[in-house]
Amino acid sequence: MAAQFGMRLRKGAATTAVAAVVVAALSASQAPGATVDDHGRSSAADAQSSPDATGSDEGGATGNSPYYTDLPPLNSPNPAPSPTVGTPVVQGDGEAGIPATVLDAYKKAATELAESKAGCNLPWQLLAAIGKVESGQARGGNVTADGTTITPILGPQLDGNGFALIQDTDNGQYDGNSTYDQAVGPMQFIPSTWAWAGRDGNGDGVKNPNNVYDAALAAGHYLCRNNWDLSVQADLNRAILSYNNSQDYLHTVLSWLEYYRKGTHEIPNGTGTIPSNRSDDDTTDPTPSHTPSTPSKPTHPSKPADPSTPPSTDPSDPSSPPTTPPQTPTDTVDHLEDSGTAKLTATAGEAFAKKISTKAETKAGKTVAKVRVRFTIVGTTDATFTGGESVATVVTNASGVAVAPALQAGEKTGDFTVRATVVGRSVTALDYTATVTQRVADTLARTSTTALTCVPGGEFADQVEVKATYKDAVADKVAATATLVKSADDATENDKGPYFKDADGKTVRTLKGLTTDANGLIKLPKLYADDTSGTYLLRITTAGGATLTVELTVAAPADTSPSPSPSGSASASATP
Known part of the structure; x- marks a missing residue:
């Protein structure tokens, strides 16, 4: 069976609250730009409670799935010493070690981003920090030589029961679940995000969220969208929050980022340390404090159930009738309408001055908020959205409107299409025509x-x-x-x-x-x-x-030869 994350999030649980305080306190001492207020509470500089929705799915890359909350040791890591002949290598602190293939994937992804999006300044240690928090470095490096996880790593189904409600968007292609979506792979992408963020990091022609090379490169591009510069603390915070919208998540990732920056080393695949604490740990001990005695045999027959008593709806009771999933805003969308988009025209190499604005509406024409609208660039063009992506997913605002990121024209001239669709619901797509004109001189x-x-x-x-x-x-x-x-x-x-x-x-x-x-x-x-x-x-x-x-x-050159001298009379010869 696929390795699947455990129990549901129990909101307000006591140990979760305690863990959050510990995370905040430790992060304050280790996270760059972090501050502590008069009450000992920490906050990363310029962190925002909700990430910019531009270019991201609601709930970020992971759908706000659960994550590992373990913090790095207080002692600083030391890289493994260089081996000498006859001397065994001392690996040092196990927490600082990163499985060989996983570490290679992080470094290769960062190298590719340094070329394709140099202004992002993505450190590979950030990928390592997120990989640690999301999957424990692919469950301690339990991967094949090409980087594919030996056992699929799946988050819980996002059915709205303690988690976000994200109905199936991939027909179970990635997560094997055709009812609800689940976060997939070592970097825990939900299928709807992987659909546009997925990358082929190992060059095998396949974008596989279960492959650490593909997942690491996709995570790098995801973190580098919106022209974020990750060397700037505010942009770094926004990028991490866009991955999983939680302040505790932000502090935990920043803690591991600093830890890995201080030093790490390569360890064999399959020998990494797997974290033990998760944000969805159930704090209630299901085991009773004593063993119940065997019930005595009743002396009187049981009375039939009162027909006026409603039947049990306890999901653990097999006799309970099935419950209907609650209706989401997405379920109510009937169609998409343009919301005043102006003519989309730009000169080659320039940014489009206008943005696409799309409205989600019910059959009755009522606008629908909190619906994910995906904008996809189609056609023969090198135009992209700001940040270099060809797909962006934006959540409709309170007015039911989703505004796509700005378009950036490439060098190819002519028309192309931007297609708007609703994530998680089959409604007719809304197409916008954009035109790139040639560069001119006057x-x-x-x-x-x-x-x-x-x-x-x-x-x-x-x-x-x-x-x-x-x-x-x-x-x-x-x-x-x-x-x-x-x-x-x-x-x-x-x-x-x-x-x-x-x-x-x-x-x-x-x-x-x-x-x-x-x-x-x-x-x-x-x-x-x-x-x-x-x-x-x-x-x-x-x-x-x-x-x-x-x-x-x-023209022929002008004649520059000297004029002949006038003939003079013959000189008189001298006579002796």
């Missing part, structure tokens, strides 16, 4: 004032270089065309006069596919002249309509 100017001249059959000494601007700013990556035209009034390509050469040395009088560089510059290839003298025109045009006409002169 002005072109030569970077030199040198006259461009050449002798017939020769080559021009100077190459033509121009600079493109748009609204007085540098216009980079703007498409342009250069053509040697017949006249100022006739833009037809000339058949004589100056010319360019292609790669094979053939005559070319039109250059297409030119693009301005990062400084808005285009430097044309060298120009040559045939044997025809005259004045010619080179016309350069950019996307957006900026045009510049450059004059070229082909």
Whole structure:
């Protein structure tokens, strides 16, 4: 059977409250940026009670599933010493050791994020801290060589009974449960979040939440969305809270983050320490304090049950009638409506000025709050949401409206679609069309004032270089065309006069596919002249309509030989 997290959360339990106080107190001493008030209560700097819903599912990556509450030892960890011949390696504190494959997955994920999202500044120790709290480092590194957990790690079903209510979104594909969702794998993603956050971290072509390489990379991208910089304490807190929206969870993760930053070492797979305390531990001892005596045989027959007495609804009583799950806001959604979204247009490489706004409504047209709306970018495009993701899930506000994150245009021009759907309910999708237009320039100017001249059959000494601007700013990556035209009034390509050469040395009088560089510059290839003298025109045009006409002169050189001297009279010869 799959390894599954244990008993339900018992709200207000005494030991849970005590644990929360201990967590807060210890986190205050170990978490960066943490403070303690006059009553000894701790709070991480700029922590917020609820994470920014932008780009995340309600309940975060895990659906606010239970987690391990064990705190790191008070003593600082020490890395394992380097082995010498004949000397056994002392592993040091077992809590500081991270199973080899799991540790490798964390480090590789952080390396990939350092390249793809350098501004996030994700430390691998943060992945290790979350992995410790979520699954005890994949249950002590109980994984295969490729990083897949030997036994699936599943959280309890999120049926609203002590947990969030998240009805099935994956038909049981990941969690084997076709009624409710469950958190899956070493980083405990719920299926609806994995659907957009999942990554292939080990390069096998599959996004598997049960694989620690895939899960670690997905967790890294999840924590790095919304342009968060995890070297900034406020952003770090927001990212952790978006993973599991709990202050105790935040403090516990920050404690392990600091602990791992002070030092850790690699240990063999399957030998890691598994935490023992969880946020859903039941504090009530189910075992009675004494053994009940055998009931005596009744001397009178039992009376039939009073028909006016309602039947038992105790779920532990097999004779109880099945209970109907409570209706959620999602269950009441009939359709999605646009909520005043303006025309979505942006220039390549720029951010869209407007955001998509979608409203969830019942059949009667009443708005529905607390519904997860998923926005997915479809079509041939490199546009993304802010943070580089192609999918974002947003919870509708009190007015029933979900506002998608800002769109960022890529370099591909044309139309694409953003599709809005309701997570956990089959309703007709709502599609929005977005358009990416090409970069443009409104002005072109030569970077030199040198006259461009050449002798017939020769080559021009100077190459033509121009600079493109748009609204007085540098216009980079703007498409342009250069053509040697017949006249100022006739833009037809000339058949004589100056010319360019292609790669094979053939005559070319039109250059297409030119693009301005990062400084808005285009430097044309060298120009040559045939044997025809005259004045010619080179016309350069950019996307957006900026045009510049450059004059070229082909003429024989002026005669610079000295004029002959007038003939004088013969000199008289001297006579002796």
